[in-house]
Amino acid sequence: MGFAARAGALPVVLLIGVTSLFAQQEPSTKPLPDAPLPKQEPAPPKHESPLQATFEILGRRSIFFPDLAASSGPLDAKQKLELFAGKSVAPSRFLSSSLGAAIGQARGSLSGYGGEWGGYGKRFGSSIATGASTEFFSTFLFASLLHRDPRYFVLLRGRPMRRIGYGLSRLVVTRTDSGKEAFNWPGTLGPLFAESLANSYLPVSEQTAGRTFQRYGIRLGFTGATNILKEYWPTIFRSLRIERIAPGLNPDSPPAP
DSSP, rough: OHHHHHHHHHHHHHHHHHHHHHHHSSSOOOOOOOOOOOOOOOOOOOOHHHHHHHHTTTTTOOSSTTTTTTOOOOOHHHHHHHHHHHTTTTTHEEEEEEHHHHHHHHHOSSGGOOSSHHHHHHHHHHHHHHHHHHHHIIIIHHHHHHHOOBOOOOOOOOHHHHHEEEEHTTTTTEEETTTEEEEHHHHHHHHHHHHHHTTSOOOOGGGGHHHHHHHHHHHHHHHHHHEEEEHHHHHHHTTTTTTGSTTTTOOOOOOOO
């Protein structure tokens, strides 16, 4: 009886085993493809402030005017010392001294130096020396002691009269290391100390208080005119389409190493 029961149950067990085997052999369902992502609209362009646009144009330090600001961060004393050295040997310094010496010789100024090439060389050398001492006092010494930023920050936008007025105002107004505006003590004291020091190598006729302050006034006027040129320096190069040969004036150029 027990054998018959087991024999009757055998077909049922076989049926269950065959059903399980076919169920395991059924092909697995393929995963459904991912739903397409919604099309993303491009982000609207960000509004650039004049200061950001300035830094994009002056992405690299200018060779002709090394003091054109290319970043908003402050300079430490070492960087101000390096800027003093760079401005003292910049092409703008040699060009201005060359033209100044030629104009001075044509007008007969610094008559103690004489004429011809010897007189021109003395005028050129004294201009280079006075320019370097001006940068030492203004760009490094007083700027470090009084925490002033000796760089020129281009306004870049605005009507011509506004930009010219801004350039002239930099004679008496400058930025501090913290980014605020303050009186430009380095820019006013530096040239005065430099012209006083120049009395040690200029002709005797120049070594008077009157002549010293006269040269000081001329130097301040020359600085104001140079500021106006600095203000339009990026615009000049962009309009002439020669950004590629002007480091610091090409927004697409890679950052300086």
